[in-house]
Amino acid sequence: LQKDLCEITGMDAFTLQPAAGAHGEMTGILMIKAYHESRQDTKRTKIIVPDAAHGTNPATASMAGFNIIQVPSNERGGVDIEALRKVANEEVAGLMLTNPNTLGLFDENILEIAEIIHSVGGLLYYDGANTNAIMGITRPGDMGFDAVHINLHKTFSTPHGGGGPGAGPVGVKEFLEPFLPKPVVEKREDRTFTLNYNPPQSIGRVKTFYSNFSVLVKAYAYIRGLGGEGLKNATQNAVLNANYLMSILKEHYYLPYDRTCKHEFVITSKNLTQYGIHTLDIAKRLLDYGYHPPTIYFPLVVEEAMMIEPTESESLETLDQFVEVMIKIAEEAKRDSELVKTAPHNTLITRLDETAAARKPNLRWKKE
Incomplete structure (x- = not known):
């Protein structure tokens, strides 16, 4: 399932621990925070969030200890590029973005948005609540995102609004992989698998049990069944x-x-x-x-x-x-x-x- 999610999103590694979308957001933002701290880059205290974002985005960033900077939408319903340029600086840890956004509109400027944030040393977090609008067409990793969560319970097989349980796996690019929650699934030389409970830079465990297993199985069957x-x-x-x-x-x-x-x-x-x-x-x-x-x-x-x-x-x-x-x-x-x-x-x-x-x-x- 982790490999399939990497292929679907363009990420390099996944954790299946988070129990839902907002839980995945928190996990992803904590990894971004840990990344900056590992580089002694402690001046990054801000997360940029569009005004059309899901409410969990600013809530998550605030809970992780960041200050929230809101950017307005433009006349087409996407991120106002000029407004983004004005707030993008070396105090920005990252940008949280859904694409397509909550208006159901795909931001055609996403590559430029990614360049603006990366140019000041920030990272891009993809709120994957709307992944069912892009599967097989484009991938967050190809848009420039560094981390992403997917609502398995929404995107793969569970009826929308079904009330749960949920699962919000988080995928990251290779440079963020050391910060994944523990334990981490690793493959031995003899092709067997083990759980590594001591990765030195991990943000720690984010769920007592290894996620909501039934949701993972259902999503895996859906993905393998459809191809x-x-x-x-x-x-x-x-x-x-x-x-x-x-x-x-x-x-x-x-x-x-x-x-x-x-x-x-x-x-x-x-x-x-x-x-x-x-x-x-x-x-x-x-x-x-x-x-x-x-x-x-x-x-x-x-x-x-x-x-x-x-x-x-x-x-x-x-x-x-x-x-x-x-x-x-x-x-x-x-x-x-x-x-x-x-x-x-x-x-x-x-x-x-x-x-x-x-x-x-x-x-x-x-x-x-």
Whole structure:
């Protein structure tokens, strides 16, 4: 599995220990920190994070002891190159980036971004949450990234939103390999394997047991079952499905970035606010039609955001069914806005008072 992940990502070595994506981020950032410290380069106290990043990126860097420097997005939804140049200096330990990003957009300037960070001695960390948008097409290692985590539970076989368990293996380029968590799997001359518990520069153990084994086995079976061409087809289907939905829904909702997307895209309710409708209302109305709502109000750079990610596993029939419902809700918003604003109507529990729930949470059951 480690070898397969190296091939898929363009890395030289992997650890399977991290239990999920955010855990993988922490592992990767700690290795980057250890690398700089091993060179007595203690002035590197900053991590750069785009404004469209997953929230775990700045949280991870902060937990690792770094100061966070945020860079804005440009008009195409990618990293603002000039803004990046202004903050890139010898105090920067690295840049955390998802590509394609949380808007579902591939940053065409990635090689230039990598050159900017590397030119000041920083490293690039790849948040692999969106790996299913690039498999078999391109690799983080070829883009210039030095470390990467992959959400095995999201990318290889587990339904998205399945609730876990997870696995977030981390891959690195050769110069970061000495800092991998211990124990490290090593191959002896007699072709048997052993666990090295004492690599001198290791950041230490990051999980008590050797990762979530069932997730690793499932991902390994998925990768071996599909093979290289199969993984590439999965990516192509994910991108095709997303662009198909986007091409239809942009006629009924507001599309802030009207360009080819990858595996997901973001639309908003901006064109429906004149009827008093917000993204939350649309999400609640979807429940009446039997759909679990998509991620809403993220990424934060888009007001009233609604993230649509069909993945590679949906058929044309199910995509068309979803489109039909989304169009119907848009029409309801214009014709009978109260119907949408008071949704859901068909669920066991209707709309909650979210303000009261936040201010006066009922966190335990009491016998009546």
